Amino acid sequence: MVHEVHELGLGEHTSYAAGRLTVGEESVLDLLRDPAFADVRLGCTSPGDRVRIVGVLDAVQPCSKGPGGGGVFPGLLGPALPVGRGSTHVLRGAAVLVAGYLPRAQEAVIDMSGPAAPLSPLAATHNLVVEFAKADEATWEDVDVALRRGLVRVAAHLAEAALETEPDAVEQLDEPGATANGKPRVGVILNLQTQGKFKDVFVYGRSLSGGLPTVISPCELDDGAVVSGQYGHPSLKNPTYLHQTHPVVAALRASDELELAALVLCPEPVDQANKELISAHAARLCKGLGLDAAIATKEGGGNADADVTLKLDLLEDEGITAIGILAEMAGRDGTGPPLVVVPSHATAMVSTGNYDERMTLPACERTLGRERIALLDQPSTDEIELPVAAIYCAQSTLGWGRLTCAEPVA
Amino acid sequence: MSIAKRVGAPRIVPTRGIPYPTGDPSLGPEQERAWRRELLERALHAVMTSVSEPTVFDGDQGQ
Amino acid sequence: MRIVHYVNQFFAGIGGEDSAGMGPELRDGAIGPGRRLATLLGDEHEIIATAICGDDYAAGHAEFAAQLVAQARERGAEMIVAGPAFTSGRYGMACARIAAAATEAGMPALASMHPDNAGLGEAAGAPLVQSGLIARFMKDSLDRFAAAARKIAAGEELTAQDGRIGPVARINRLAQRNAAERAVALVLTRLGGDRDAGEIPLPDFDSVTPAAPIADAAEAFLALVTEGGFVPAGNPDRLESARATKWVRHSLEGLDSAEAGSFESVHGGFSTQWANADPNRILPLDVAREMEREGAIGRLYGEYLGTTGNGTTVADARRFGMEWAAELRQAKIQAVILTAT
Numbered sequence: 001m002v003h004e005v006h007e008l009g010l011g012e013h014t015s016y017a018a019g020r021l022t023v024g025e026e027s028v029l030d031l032l033r034d035p036a037f038a039d040v041r042l043g044c045t046s047p048g049d050r051v052r053i054v055g056v057l058d059a060v061q062p063c064s065k066g067p068g069g070g071g072v073f074p075g076l077l078g079p080a081l082p083v084g085r086g087s088t089h090v091l092r093g094a095a096v097l098v099a100g101y102l103p104r105a106q107e108a109v110i111d112m113s114g115p116a117a118p119l120s121p122l123a124a125t126h127n128l129v130v131e132f133a134k135a136d137e138a139t140w141e142d143v144d145v146a147l148r149r150g151l152v153r154v155a156a157h158l159a160e161a162a163l164e165t166e167p168d169a170v171e172q173l174d175e176p177g178a179t180a181n182g183k184p185r186v187g188v189i190l191n192l193q194t195q196g197k198f199k200d201v202f203v204y205g206r207s208l209s210g211g212l213p214t215v216i217s218p219c220e221l222d223d224g225a226v227v228s229g230q231y232g233h234p235s236l237k238n239p240t241y242l243h244q245t246h247p248v249v250a251a252l253r254a255s256d257e258l259e260l261a262a263l264v265l266c267p268e269p270v271d272q273a274n275k276e277l278i279s280a281h282a283a284r285l286c287k288g289l290g291l292d293a294a295i296a297t298k299e300g301g302g303n304a305d306a307d308v309t310l311k312l313d314l315l316e317d318e319g320i321t322a323i324g325i326l327a328e329m330a331g332r333d334g335t336g337p338p339l340v341v342v343p344s345h346a347t348a349m350v351s352t353g354n355y356d357e358r359m360t361l362p363a364c365e366r367t368l369g370r371e372r373i374a375l376l377d378q379p380s381t382d383e384i385e386l387p388v389a390a391i392y393c394a395q396s397t398l399g400w401g402r403l404t405c406a407e408p409v410a
Numbered sequence: 411m412s413i414a415k416r417v418g419a420p421r422i423v424p425t426r427g428i429p430y431p432t433g434d435p436s437l438g439p440e441q442e443r444a445w446r447r448e449l450l451e452r453a454l455h456a457v458m459t460s461v462s463e464p465t466v467f468d469g470d471q472g473q
Numbered sequence: 474m475r476i477v478h479y480v481n482q483f484f485a486g487i488g489g490e491d492s493a494g495m496g497p498e499l500r501d502g503a504i505g506p507g508r509r510l511a512t513l514l515g516d517e518h519e520i521i522a523t524a525i526c527g528d529d530y531a532a533g534h535a536e537f538a539a540q541l542v543a544q545a546r547e548r549g550a551e552m553i554v555a556g557p558a559f560t561s562g563r564y565g566m567a568c569a570r571i572a573a574a575a576t577e578a579g580m581p582a583l584a585s586m587h588p589d590n591a592g593l594g595e596a597a598g599a600p601l602v603q604s605g606l607i608a609r610f611m612k613d614s615l616d617r618f619a620a621a622a623r624k625i626a627a628g629e630e631l632t633a634q635d636g637r638i639g640p641v642a643r644i645n646r647l648a649q650r651n652a653a654e655r656a657v658a659l660v661l662t663r664l665g666g667d668r669d670a671g672e673i674p675l676p677d678f679d680s681v682t683p684a685a686p687i688a689d690a691a692e693a694f695l696a697l698v699t700e701g702g703f704v705p706a707g708n709p710d711r712l713e714s715a716r717a718t719k720w721v722r723h724s725l726e727g728l729d730s731a732e733a734g735s736f737e738s739v740h741g742g743f744s745t746q747w748a749n750a751d752p753n754r755i756l757p758l759d760v761a762r763e764m765e766r767e768g769a770i771g772r773l774y775g776e777y778l779g780t781t782g783n784g785t786t787v788a789d790a791r792r793f794g795m796e797w798a799a800e801l802r803q804a805k806i807q808a809v810i811l812t813a814t
């Protein structure tokens with residue numbers, strides 16, 4: 001159940017009508033309240049504003065299956081059980097963001113207008129931005145947990161406002177079956193970072209660290225089964241918002257010629273032996289699922305290239321056509337080798353652009369999140385020069401963006 | 411290791427983890443030191459061996 | 474176009490190795506192979522001057538390229554071409570650097586050399602066109618050089634068909650469709666039988682000739698080096714955690730082990746907790762010393778060399794490797810153990 005949002009503002013009560021989402025300040029601050037915070041503030045910004053959000057940590061699409069959430073964000077808000085069935089209401093065009101400081105978080109920038117705006121999915125959404133300050137007695141881990149819990153609560157709360165409203169569109173999303181309808185069966189392999197504190201991703205509220213690959217229904221993504229807790233590499237980041245609106249899943253659903261057959265979740269171990277095990281196991285799993293092809297995505301920097309390229313090689317060995325979506329790190333002038341770990345015989349890869357290429361972002365009027373860009377030691381409102389690497393999701397390895405180094409196709 | 415082979419390093423000794431190439435925190439201190447010794451022995455064997463292309467020395471060469 | 478053509482001391486007819494130390498000069502008109510090049514370029518283009526420099530001078534003075542480009546510009550040049558350098562390494566590097574400097578200064582540029590020329594990696598994205606192997610193939614090389622120069626002058630991109638060689642810069646642009654859609658399209662293309670379609674070319678790393686084995690480790694003089702970001706505690710040289718632009722060296726004299734608290738890792742590509750708890754996990758000094766005492770290793774070098782291998786550019790990594798090799802060979806080291814992360 002899709003409800004379009006065209007306007008966003010703060011107000012006394014949360015409500016949604018005729019495309020306008022009003023955020024009830026008190027109710028939302030209440031949902032976010034936690035001993036880990038000394039202070040929480042709310043800000044709003046819409047596409048086209050001369051606003052820069054600095055230090056983006058995560059973004060979530062508002063969704064709900066019923067009062068109190070109705071089961072969305074299993075393990076964090078709803079009970080830890082598989083989701084993805086029945087009706088889900090989403091507020092399309094809106095997002096709840098958190099911006100500020102967390103350890104091991106690399107400064108991420110979103111410009112709501114200007115040359116960097118087309119590079120971030122969250123520059124096209126009406127954003128409720130949560131800013132916070134840590135309480136003295138709290139640890140950063142406490143803050144991280146409180147933010148994540150608060151974020152999904154607010155996301156569900158906002159969507160709840162639309163539960164009784166006639167949707168603008170109803171999308172029927174079928175679960176993949178073992179149907180033999182003649183179309184090639186394509187799987188999506190979602191590699192998730194599992195490096196512990198501030199570098200982990202949650203499925204049903206728990207980490208995949210130490211586990212083996214597993215299969216869930218792609219429909220579970222729409223209900224928030226995968227929630228991000230990692231804050232590194234801004235341009236490569238997969239925020240919760242993009243897990244919920246997974247671009248590769250969406251592209252396969254839209255395809256008439258291919259069938260979305262499976263979603264495979266894999267942890268990304270740091271050590272080589274485990275990378276090899278996970279990748280080999282994933283390839284066998286895909287074979288067992290009767291896949292004709294698989295598209296692998298990644299999370300993280302150069303180390304995570306191996307998690308994709310190993311799978312591409314092993315999938316091809318199993319006779320499964322394998323495609324990888326990868327960002328390039330070709331150096332400032334673009335002539336360095338694009339990938340840190342290249343496949344040994346697989347070759348089918350899609351490029352999401354060069355991490356190191358630099359851009360100049362114009363001065364802006366207002367900022368949310370952090371007032372100074374620590375990386376440059378400049379006020380956030382200044383004109384700044386940054387590598388593409390700092391722009392939130394610019395090189396989305398879930399395939400959201402159009403940034404690429406590929407030559408134009410004739 | 412696949413990077414090492416791909417870029418053409420002629421003699422390669424595989425290790426157990428990026429954050430601890432000459433270690434293994436899952437072992438007790440004595441065993442870890444013994445593993446470190448094993449790795450260096452393999453490295454010495456490698457530099458005493460003639461190679462013509464990237465070659466992995468993982469202890470299966472019966473030194 | 475008004476073109477300046479770069480040649481080395483040999484092709485300028487000045488001299489051989491004896492003149493390799495000569496500094497940069499600009500002379501009027503076309504010289505040496507430039508004369509035939511000028512004819513092939515046709516009437517719309519003129520070689521207004523020839524830039525010359527000795528190969529040794531060029532190799533030893535990094536600024537020579539920018540200086541020559543500035544002089545050429547003052548003389549009225551609108552474009553710069555260099556070579557053909559065939560497989561002459563120093564000449565090829567000089568040509569590549571001239572092309573890079575010209576591009577940096579906003580001028581169209583082109584260099585000609587054989588694909589095996591070491592200069593291939595020095596052009597920083599400026600176009601390079603293939604020449605023959607040796608000067609015997611000057612005629613064909615010039616034909617191709619001129620054709621490519623005409624294309625560059627016309628503002629066109631060089632393709633593999635024109636003989637383009639060397640790394641092509643990867644430049645960001647916005648595609649029509651997003652990466653997910655392109656991935657789905659690529660699935661269809663590949664399932665359809667195309668075995669080559671893809672957006673990321675795989676790099677070609679040059680092959681290294683393996684060094685001959687040493688006779689006996691028990692007699693060997695051995696050095697430990699690492700790219701694990703291994704530094705004395707406090708990182709006095711401020712070695713970078715990523716994108717390292719330098720390497721460091723420190724004494725291991727009198728040390729029997731890499732003690733926690735004395736050394737640390739500043740590598741930004743992995744969690745350094747295990748390395749900092751026991752730095753021997755990055756630089757295996759404790760065991761190396763033990764083996765030295767036992768006589769399994771002849772002697773351990775008194776220093777280690779280190780850098781951070783996290784997003785290091787290939788150009789920098791290659792340079793570090795060459796500098797380490799030079800240092801260690803000077804010190805008469807026979808074998809090196811590199812711990813990689």
